[in-house]
Amino acid sequence: MMTFEPLFYLALATIALGNGLFLPSLPSQIDGLYRADDPRRGWAYNVYYVGINIGGFLAPLICGTLGEFYGWHWGFGAAGLGMLAGLLIYILGGRYLPDQVRIAGNAPVSTVATAASAGSFRSTFVLLFAVGVAVTVFRGAYEQVGNTVALWADVGINRTIGAMSIPMTWFQALNPLLVIVMTPVLLARWRRQAAAGRVDSSMKKMAQGALIVAAAYLLLALVAFAAGSGRASWLWLAMFFFIFTLGELCILPTGLGLFARLAPLGFGATTVAAWFFAIFTGSLSAGAIGTLWTGTTHALFFTVLTLIAAMAAAMLFALDGAARRIEAARAAETIALRAIQPEPV
Numbered sequence: 001m002m003t004f005e006p007l008f009y010l011a012l013a014t015i016a017l018g019n020g021l022f023l024p025s026l027p028s029q030i031d032g033l034y035r036a037d038d039p040r041r042g043w044a045y046n047v048y049y050v051g052i053n054i055g056g057f058l059a060p061l062i063c064g065t066l067g068e069f070y071g072w073h074w075g076f077g078a079a080g081l082g083m084l085a086g087l088l089i090y091i092l093g094g095r096y097l098p099d100q101v102r103i104a105g106n107a108p109v110s111t112v113a114t115a116a117s118a119g120s121f122r123s124t125f126v127l128l129f130a131v132g133v134a135v136t137v138f139r140g141a142y143e144q145v146g147n148t149v150a151l152w153a154d155v156g157i158n159r160t161i162g163a164m165s166i167p168m169t170w171f172q173a174l175n176p177l178l179v180i181v182m183t184p185v186l187l188a189r190w191r192r193q194a195a196a197g198r199v200d201s202s203m204k205k206m207a208q209g210a211l212i213v214a215a216a217y218l219l220l221a222l223v224a225f226a227a228g229s230g231r232a233s234w235l236w237l238a239m240f241f242f243i244f245t246l247g248e249l250c251i252l253p254t255g256l257g258l259f260a261r262l263a264p265l266g267f268g269a270t271t272v273a274a275w276f277f278a279i280f281t282g283s284l285s286a287g288a289i290g291t292l293w294t295g296t297t298h299a300l301f302f303t304v305l306t307l308i309a310a311m312a313a314a315m316l317f318a319l320d321g322a323a324r325r326i327e328a329a330r331a332a333e334t335i336a337l338r339a340i341q342p343e344p345v
Helices: 005-022 025-033 040-070 072-092 109-146 148-156 168-195 202-227 234-261 268-290 298-318 320-339
Strands: none
Touching (some): 025 268, 040 072, 040 168, 109 298, 148 168, 168 234, 234 320, 298 320
């Protein structure tokens, strides 16, 4: 529809509707691929996150190039073909997904799950709400990477290598590329920790990620302060993206997995949708914080982002004890429910 200009607004509405059905549904199915006591349940969301970033890395190169050189009708057309290919892969791979409806005794699993989790639902809701607030604070700093950081890269970074000027879009492509490259290394480290019996809790891992992002913004604050009215080397911006992506990999896939794991059985997509709502509120807070850019120095602005990310880390650390208890209770509940379900025919 986007290839035809008269359908532009209808196409936007259709994309919004499709995203609403698509985005929460996929991650809510990941948890069922693993046993409740399998440590890989949390890591699986990092693998899923890599898939998202592969698309985020390739789409601008394919669709953007076609759009710029041959016209945006071709770019949007290629995007539609990519979505169709994704749908076909999902349908053909559907046999690997867990059954969505099974029978426990004479009642559907969703009915049994609702009764079993009624007592813990309130505490789970309060925890997820608190995590959502912390993530909203975090994203106020995190989302600046596509906003004020890009503005600073344009005016405060020397992007020249010899006679060539590095395009701004290359720096934006660094983030998804680093996600793809760094995830296997990070998963290997977590696997070794699990084998040694040292597995960090979800909240601790997310808090560490927020602190790492705070360190990335502190680096920019120091570089901007040292550069003054001049321009800093592009290598500092590349280092920022390296540190920033490491923190992102610790907090965002882990948070997505937490919402999916703690969802009452039968309400997985709805609970995951709440995670995306935190992205919405976080983007609003990022816009509000971004208004400070023109009224302060670059170094001071990045210092503020450092403090915001560090505040989010403190909030997540404070939730660690409650999250451990609720995750353990939900895992035991899931094991019990699956024990009374018959094997699929």
